Amino acid sequence: MNWNWNWFYRMGSPRWFYESTSRWLPWLGALTVLLLASGLVWGLAFAPQDAKQGNSFRIIYLHVPASFLALAGYFLMAAAGAIGLIWKMKLSYMVMKCAAPLGAVLTFLALFTGAVWGKPTWGSYWVWDARVTSMLILLFLYMGVLALQYAFDSKDVANKASAILALVGTVNIPIIYKSVDWWFTLHQPATISFTEAPSMHPDMFQPLLVMILGFYCFYAVALILSVRVEILSRERKTSWVRGLVKQATNKNLGAE
Amino acid sequence: MISNMGFLAFLRRDLRLINRRRGEVASPLIFFLMAATFVPLGITPDAELLKNIAPGIIWVMALLATLLSADSLFASDYHDGSLEQMLISPQLLVMPVLGKVTAHWLTTGLPLTLVSPLLGLLLSLPTAGYLPMMAGLAVGTGCLSLLAALGAALTVSLQKGSLLLTLIVMPLYMPIIIFGSATAQYSIEGLAWSGPLAILGAMLAVAIALCPLAIVSVLRLTTIN
Numbered sequence: 001m002n003w004n005w006n007w008f009y010r011m012g013s014p015r016w017f018y019e020s021t022s023r024w025l026p027w028l029g030a031l032t033v034l035l036l037a038s039g040l041v042w043g044l045a046f047a048p049q050d051a052k053q054g055n056s057f058r059i060i061y062l063h064v065p066a067s068f069l070a071l072a073g074y075f076l077m078a079a080a081g082a083i084g085l086i087w088k089m090k091l092s093y094m095v096m097k098c099a100a101p102l103g104a105v106l107t108f109l110a111l112f113t114g115a116v117w118g119k120p121t122w123g124s125y126w127v128w129d130a131r132v133t134s135m136l137i138l139l140f141l142y143m144g145v146l147a148l149q150y151a152f153d154s155k156d157v158a159n160k161a162s163a164i165l166a167l168v169g170t171v172n173i174p175i176i177y178k179s180v181d182w183w184f185t186l187h188q189p190a191t192i193s194f195t196e197a198p199s200m201h202p203d204m205f206q207p208l209l210v211m212i213l214g215f216y217c218f219y220a221v222a223l224i225l226s227v228r229v230e231i232l233s234r235e236r237k238t239s240w241v242r243g244l245v246k247q248a249t250n251k252n253l254g255a256e
Numbered sequence: 257m258i259s260n261m262g263f264l265a266f267l268r269r270d271l272r273l274i275n276r277r278r279g280e281v282a283s284p285l286i287f288f289l290m291a292a293t294f295v296p297l298g299i300t301p302d303a304e305l306l307k308n309i310a311p312g313i314i315w316v317m318a319l320l321a322t323l324l325s326a327d328s329l330f331a332s333d334y335h336d337g338s339l340e341q342m343l344i345s346p347q348l349l350v351m352p353v354l355g356k357v358t359a360h361w362l363t364t365g366l367p368l369t370l371v372s373p374l375l376g377l378l379l380s381l382p383t384a385g386y387l388p389m390m391a392g393l394a395v396g397t398g399c400l401s402l403l404a405a406l407g408a409a410l411t412v413s414l415q416k417g418s419l420l421l422t423l424i425v426m427p428l429y430m431p432i433i434i435f436g437s438a439t440a441q442y443s444i445e446g447l448a449w450s451g452p453l454a455i456l457g458a459m460l461a462v463a464i465a466l467c468p469l470a471i472v473s474v475l476r477l478t479t480i481n
Contacts, residue, residue: 052283110410140427147423151414160477161410164425168406168470172428179431 035214043207065215073103081163130184265356310379311440326404365397392439
């Protein structure tokens with residue numbers, strides 16, 4: 001069968017990406033604002049209080065979505081790197097490069113909100129819990145990719161090297177998670193128990209779902225925006241970018 | 257001979273080169289001993305407390321010593337051009353790379369393992385811990401060398417790559433240090449220690465299979481470009 005690969009090749013073109021995202025990015029942005037705003041108001045103001053934790057549990061509406069995206073972002077970054085290595089696609093390296101700082105910030109946000117939440121619940125900002133430790137290692141993995149990305153003079157080598165490192169990290173992440181889990185059961189302190197409530201009440205869970213969706217959209221918007229900036233700076237010498245700049249300056253001049 | 261495909265040749269070559277500059281072999285070992293001396297000075301000379309943390313301390317020191325010696329793995333071959341010659345040869349480079357890494361392990365991991373009882377003595381490691389610790393170190397330092405070689409390949413063309421190498425490789429070391437120190441800890445607590453050791457062995461098997469492939473592709477990238 002003759003599969004039509006045109007869409008795939010077209011996706012590799014930075015110009016195509018830039019122009020098509022210009023069309024639907026505003027809609028995605030509006031959806032993000034809508035989801036995040038309604039999820040936040042619903043979760044922070046209308047969801048019922050937790051029986052044991054009172055209002056302090058509400059930070060879950062930031063903590064859980066940030067943790068989700070931090071991990072998903074690493075796999076997205078590695079997948080983009082793999083596509084770049086296999087099909088030599090310029091665009092996917094740009095996606096990989098932009099996903100690294102975004103993921104690192106989200107991982108930091110997850111750790112930070114976890115610490116803020118930990119103080120009233122466990123009595124200390126930091127506990128060496130299995131999930132907390134895994135998150136910290138994920139942050140280190142992100143930092144390694146970032147450090148490598150900016151260490152090389154040649155952009156091409158930097159892209160490929162950090163793509164390989166991201167892939168090695170992907171192979172390692174399940175091993176790291178499993179071994180940290182095992183380490184934690186070995187050293188589990190008696191004072192802190194992590195037996196969670198068997199299930200969340202739907203009234204609490206529904207706003208969380210909205211927030212997770214909102215964070216996914218936010219991640220997409222942030223990633224697309226930074227990829228667009230990357231495209232403009234890398235393709236600044238091409239005629240289509242120059243055309244865009246000319247158009248924009250003319251518009252500004254006309255407005256004055 | 258098809259079966260070793262340059263493995264022995266590169267092992268022998270690297271061992272001969274290392275033999276000519278023996279100081280490089282001694283430095284990680286001396287570091288290993290010195291750094292471990294700082295622990296009782298910084299924490300406490302109390303034997304009761306030290307024996308609880310001894311396996312972990314010895315493992316952390318072994319990890320740092322391996323990292324310190326790792327940046328020389330490909331550096332001299334890169335600077336004198338022989339790495340490039342290796343890469344443009346039509347031969348598959350997986351076995352030669354494995355030979356080089358084995359030479360690195362024989363001159364860092366193995367000596368560290370052999371010296372570790374001395375550290376155990378200094379940190380009052382209980383008698384039951386010596387054999388499992390050495391067994392764990394012997395297997396685990398193999399993984400450490402393979403991963404360090406990957407980091408060394410990624411940073412070989414950089415001016416100041418050695419610190420970056422450490423940053424890149426350290427998160428990947430996490431499982432090894434967990435199971436490595438658990439091997440010794442288990443035996444001290446009177447539990448069967450073959451479990452964590454077997455997991456270390458499994459990690460080594462995976463690392464032997466996958467790391468050389470990754471190292472070769474990285475070297476091709478950082479050296480030829």
